[in-house]
Structures are given as C-alpha cells and as structure tokens.
Amino acid sequence: MKHILRKWTIWSALILLISCKESNPDGPGTSAPPPVNQQISYQIKEPFPGLKFSSPVEMVNAGDGSNRLFVVEQNGTIRFFNPTQNPSSSNVFLDIRSKVISGGEQGLLGLAFHPDFETNGYFFVNYTRPAPLQTVIARYKVNTPATGLADPQSETVLFTFAQPFGNHNGGSIQFSPDGYLYVATGDGGSGGDPQNNAQNKGNLLGKILRVDVNSSGKGSYGIPADNPFVGESGIREEIYAYGLRNPWKISFDPTTKQLWAADVGQNAREEIDLITKGGDYGWRRKEGNDCYNPSMNCQQAGSINPVWEYNQSKGDRSITGGYVYRGKKLAGLTGKYIYGDYVSGRMWALELVNGATSKNTLLTEGASSLSSFGVDEQDEFYFFNRQSGKLFTLAASPL
Numbered sequence: 474m475k476h477i478l479r480k481w482t483i484w485s486a487l488i489l490l491i492s493c494k495e496s497n498p499d500g501p502g503t504s505a506p507p508p509v510n511q512q513i514s515y516q517i518k519e520p521f522p523g524l525k526f527s528s529p530v531e532m533v534n535a536g537d538g539s540n541r542l543f544v545v546e547q548n549g550t551i552r553f554f555n556p557t558q559n560p561s562s563s564n565v566f567l568d569i570r571s572k573v574i575s576g577g578e579q580g581l582l583g584l585a586f587h588p589d590f591e592t593n594g595y596f597f598v599n600y601t602r603p604a605p606l607q608t609v610i611a612r613y614k615v616n617t618p619a620t621g622l623a624d625p626q627s628e629t630v631l632f633t634f635a636q637p638f639g640n641h642n643g644g645s646i647q648f649s650p651d652g653y654l655y656v657a658t659g660d661g662g663s664g665g666d667p668q669n670n671a672q673n674k675g676n677l678l679g680k681i682l683r684v685d686v687n688s689s690g691k692g693s694y695g696i697p698a699d700n701p702f703v704g705e706s707g708i709r710e711e712i713y714a715y716g717l718r719n720p721w722k723i724s725f726d727p728t729t730k731q732l733w734a735a736d737v738g739q740n741a742r743e744e745i746d747l748i749t750k751g752g753d754y755g756w757r758r759k760e761g762n763d764c765y766n767p768s769m770n771c772q773q774a775g776s777i778n779p780v781w782e783y784n785q786s787k788g789d790r791s792i793t794g795g796y797v798y799r800g801k802k803l804a805g806l807t808g809k810y811i812y813g814d815y816v817s818g819r820m821w822a823l824e825l826v827n828g829a830t831s832k833n834t835l836l837t838e839g840a841s842s843l844s845s846f847g848v849d850e851q852d853e854f855y856f857f858n859r860q861s862g863k864l865f866t867l868a869a870s871p872l
Contacts, residue, residue: 523561532847582644638662722794735794
C-alpha cells in the first residue's frame with residue numbers, strides 16, 4: 474500500500490485491498506475497457522441496521538439448514554447471526570486473536586465449512602501469523618454443529634507457507650462441488666512480484682491451491698489424484714492454477730460449477746478470471762491483457778486472458794470478487810457475476826454467454842469500502858462496508 478495512498482490520503486487507515494502500486498506512471502494498459510451499460514437500476518439497502526462488525530472481510534453460510542451467516546472479522550474473530558430472525562446483534566463463534574497478526578492486508582481472511590459440517594462439525598480458516606510471518610490453513614471443530622460454538626483449542630494445522638512481505642495474502646477459501654478445498658494465495662507482496670513467485674511452481678504464492686481435507690497423504694490433508702502437477706519434480710502438487718497477483722475472493726457458480734477469481738491489479742488494470750486446471754494467468758509477465766514485466770513484447774503464449782478487465786483511470790483501483798447470482802429476489806441478475814471495486818464503490822453485473830463477455834452492467838456507485846460479498850442459504854447476496862462495519866444488500870429501484 475504505498476503510491477495510491479498518496480492520491481487518496483483519506484483512505485490511509487482503511488485500505489485493505491489495494492495492492493502496492495509502483496510509482497511509475499501507468500504505462501501499458503491505459504486503453505479504455507469495453508463499453509459498459511451505465512444504467513443504474515438497483516439501490517443499496519441496509520437489511521439489519523442493528524448489526525455492526527469490526528473490519529469485516531468475509532461472510533459465508535454453513536450450508537447446514539440453520540440459515541446462520543458467519544462473519545469474519547480481520548482481527549481474528551468470527552461472529553454469527555440468523556438473518557431470518559431480524560437480528561440486532563451477533564454472537565462470537567470463534568476467537569483466535571491471540572494467534573493472528575492483523576492490519577493492512579494481514580489477518581483472519583478466509584472461512585469455509587466442510588460439506589459434511591452437519592455431522593463432523595469441521596470448518597477451515599485462512600489467517601496470517603507472526604514470527605516468522607506465515608499463512609496458516611487450519612481446521613477447527615464445533616462439538617454441536619447445529620447450535621454450538623467453535624472450540625478454539627481444536628485447531629489442526631493443515632499446512633503453512635512463508636510470506637516474504639506483509640501484503641498480497643489473498644485469503645479466500647472455498648469448497649467446490651467436487652468436495653475439495655480451494656485456497657487463493659497472493660504473490661507474496663511488495664510491488665511487481667519482485668521474487669516472481671506467481672510463476673514459480675516450486676512455492677504456493679500467487680496460486681489457486683486444491684487439497685483433499687478428507688485424506689492424510691500429506692499429514693492432515695492430501696493431494697487430489699487429478700491435480701495438474703501431481704508427480705512432477707520440483708513442483709508443489711497442491712497447485713491447481715498459477716500466475717495470479719492477489720486474488721481477492723474466489724467463488725463457485727453452483728449451477729455451472731465454474732470457479733471465478735477477481736485478481737487485484739498493479740498500476741493499470743483489474744481483472745476477472747475463470748480458473749481452469751493447470752491454467753497460467755500471466756502475472757507477472759502480464760497485468761490483465763497487457764505486458765507488465767517486460768513492459769513490451771512479453772510472452773503471451775500459454776497464458777489465459779481474463780474474461781473481463783477494467784483500467785484504473787476512473788478511480789476503480791481494487792477489485793472485490795463476488796458471486797454468480799442464483800437467488801430469487803433479483804431476477805434480472807440471475808446467472809450474472811456480481812462484483813465491485815473497493816476504492817470507487819462501483820458494483821457491476823458481468824454476463825457471459827458461451828464463455829464470452831456479453832455485457833457488464835453498472836448496478837450502483839455507492840458501495841464504498843467494499844471489502845467482501847457473501848451469500849445466504851437461499852443464494853441471496855450481501856456485501857460489507859469495511860470502514861463502517863455495516864452489512865448491505867441490493868434491491869431493485871422503483872420504476
């Protein structure tokens with residue numbers, strides 16, 4: 474977090490997601506994005522005015538029929554509430570602040586419930602810890618899944634990996650329809666990926682990882698047999714895809730099963746990727762569709778271009794990934810990927826037809842400090858203002 478904060482000093486204590494922008498003026502990548510439908514047809518609503526959280530960075534449901542929503546607070550706590558009960562307060566589910574180093578882009582960043590949570594009580598977290606600075610992927614347990622609280626003494630660490638700098642930690646974790654756990658990791662930080670971690674398949678930085686939490690082949694987890702680099706010497710077998718800078722949120726479309734990732738850009742472009750097995754998404758050679766290092770004549774062959782990108786020239790400087798909408802309240806958004814920008818507060822719906830971009834529609838311009846989206850058990854979506862700690866949703870504007 475350095476150069477962008479010179480221009481927007483008001484954000485200095487608030488910005489979590491903005492990547493380290495280098496001081497060089499924007500070079501390649503300044504061309505305008507494809508046309509955007511500018512019609513705003515949705516309004517922001519606060520469904521539960523009594524709720525407030527401390528630096529919320531994630532929200533998930535347990536898929537257990539309880540309707541509870543679990544909110545990850547960056548400092549190391551997880552809280553929960555039931556949206557069907559018109560809540561005015563939330564309860565602590567897990568408190569691991571003593572283990573977590575937080576602030577900036579560090580902290581408790583990810584949460585995912587085991588597909589069999591109702592019976593085994595397992596859930597998984599992604600957090601940073603100090604001395605030495607590491608990312609930790611760990612499992613915890615709830616002794617009474619339907620109603621109980623997490624046992625903070627039940628931690629089983631699946632794996633860790635070193636963080637050379639304090640930023641670009643990714644953090645999102647998701648269970649896929651195939652039952653494996655997917656982990657989004659940043660490139661290790663600083664600016665411009667100085668260690669070229671994203672292209673180095675010998676480490677876990679700048680990747681999408683895929684592991685089997687029901688196996689013990691690696692101790693507390695295993696490697697799926699069809700992971701793309703299984704058996705290859707010098708390559709970490711956890712890797713599912715690589716060449717990412719700082720993927721801030723990944724999610725699966727429950728209908729198509731596609732994995733979406735929003736990757737925060739460097740100096741010029743923000744991007745959205747559809748993640749495929751073994752895919753190389755180009756960083757640091759490329760930022761979006763454009764060359765980054767080298768700035769010209771970079772290797773294009775073998776890398777996968779984003780399905781959508783936008784430049785930072787209008788103040789959209791830090792993408793926040795969301796979800797493909799599969800709820801019922803906003804029929805006009807069905808099947809569209811809802812995402813936004815932390816800095817500008819704009820939110821869009823991206824529509825793909827046969828894998829190609831059909832339309833990118835602006836939904837609202839008022840979603841400031843947009844740190845995360847989340848969906849409930851009915852696939853209705855919410856989003857957070859990290860600065861205020863408040864939870865919001867969208868409603869169709871009256872005609």
